[in-house]
Amino acid sequence: MQVLWVSYLFYKGLSLWEIGLVEGIFHIVSLSMEVPTGLIADRYGRKLSRILGACLRLSYMILMLFVSNLPLAIIAFILAALSYNLESGSDTALIYDTLVEHQETQHFPKIQAIREIILQVSSLLGVFVGGYLADISYVYAIGSTIALFIIGIGIACFFVEPKVIETKHSIKTLSIMGFRTLMQYPGLVALMIVGALFSSSLYTTHTYLIVYLQSFNRSLLEASGWSMIEHLGAIMAGFTIYRFTKFMKLNYTLWMMGIMAFLFWWITKLEIGYIALFGLGFGESMLYVSITNMVNQKTPSEVRATVLSMNSMFFSVMMIIMYPMFGWIASTYSLISAFYGLSALLSVGFIIFLVSMKVFKLKSLNSL
Numbered sequence: 001m002q003v004l005w006v007s008y009l010f011y012k013g014l015s016l017w018e019i020g021l022v023e024g025i026f027h028i029v030s031l032s033m034e035v036p037t038g039l040i041a042d043r044y045g046r047k048l049s050r051i052l053g054a055c056l057r058l059s060y061m062i063l064m065l066f067v068s069n070l071p072l073a074i075i076a077f078i079l080a081a082l083s084y085n086l087e088s089g090s091d092t093a094l095i096y097d098t099l100v101e102h103q104e105t106q107h108f109p110k111i112q113a114i115r116e117i118i119l120q121v122s123s124l125l126g127v128f129v130g131g132y133l134a135d136i137s138y139v140y141a142i143g144s145t146i147a148l149f150i151i152g153i154g155i156a157c158f159f160v161e162p163k164v165i166e167t168k169h170s171i172k173t174l175s176i177m178g179f180r181t182l183m184q185y186p187g188l189v190a191l192m193i194v195g196a197l198f199s200s201s202l203y204t205t206h207t208y209l210i211v212y213l214q215s216f217n218r219s220l221l222e223a224s225g226w227s228m229i230e231h232l233g234a235i236m237a238g239f240t241i242y243r244f245t246k247f248m249k250l251n252y253t254l255w256m257m258g259i260m261a262f263l264f265w266w267i268t269k270l271e272i273g274y275i276a277l278f279g280l281g282f283g284e285s286m287l288y289v290s291i292t293n294m295v296n297q298k299t300p301s302e303v304r305a306t307v308l309s310m311n312s313m314f315f316s317v318m319m320i321i322m323y324p325m326f327g328w329i330a331s332t333y334s335l336i337s338a339f340y341g342l343s344a345l346l347s348v349g350f351i352i353f354l355v356s357m358k359v360f361k362l363k364s365l366n367s368l
Contacts, residue, residue, distance in 0.1 A: 006207045008138050020327020022073045027319035029081035038309025041090035047159040053086030054156055058149040065142055088312040093305040096296045097162040112289045117238035124231035178306035185298055194353040195291045196314035201346045202284050204326050212335045229274045233281030241289045256283050261350045264343040268336055
């Protein structure tokens, strides 16, 4: 359903500007609650955090069935933001701390890669089935998603909390420890910021591309097929990334970012845009796994979810600025102008990161 929500709200009568505003509010809530929810996961457990997140996401999907105006859409996306906050950080932290407990952290990149494959295959099937159901009725697409989240909540109840994260630190102490951890690695922070820029750019493209393709009289099923190609790229990355991270230097990451910045300029070309999407899906998965691997390596278990939430916070900051601006440009000028503006922003951001490398004297990921 995630890939279809822009077209769904558009179908329900919201303008592109209002849709951009709703997404902006989503990320404002995410920004303000990212660290507090990370602290909840560190203080009270990753399992509880994930169950609460799934319950809020279920509430969001139920409310989406009745959305017919801007206020209801805002309430629904506030619930979605809180759900996202409770999940972000706690999901990866649960995996990594389980490996810490069993002294098998060297397997984390491979596990993340397998997890990415499962996620992307599920998303690919979801896009295809969701596009098919939405062509019949949006209610069918949302209803099937609700059923899946009910099953997911049941599965989450069987998670086992790693003992390694047990802590008696207060919320205040944990937050101070989390910020101090980031202060020790300014190069890592720079990498997290540029990674958030790439992820938010792809997310924005991912959602608005459906509306763009529909403007050329493409069906929802056909438009969803483009998103499926992006997921195929991510799946291919999942099969290779754990081997890649074993010898990855910062230069490899820079090459990947440079290629992605180039590919963004070609997304709107109907003849070859799907090729660009395949490459972007591949590159975004590579960046995600490598960056989360680095963050986990540098972070102590007791504040891991907090620091990972801070990483997600950079994504929220980017989206607060980017998404409403994209919607405004698309409404005022055209969707194609908005896509080109996004591509230009990404290219400039990549250049700024290259300059930051010189400032922090970064030569490898280990120097972060």
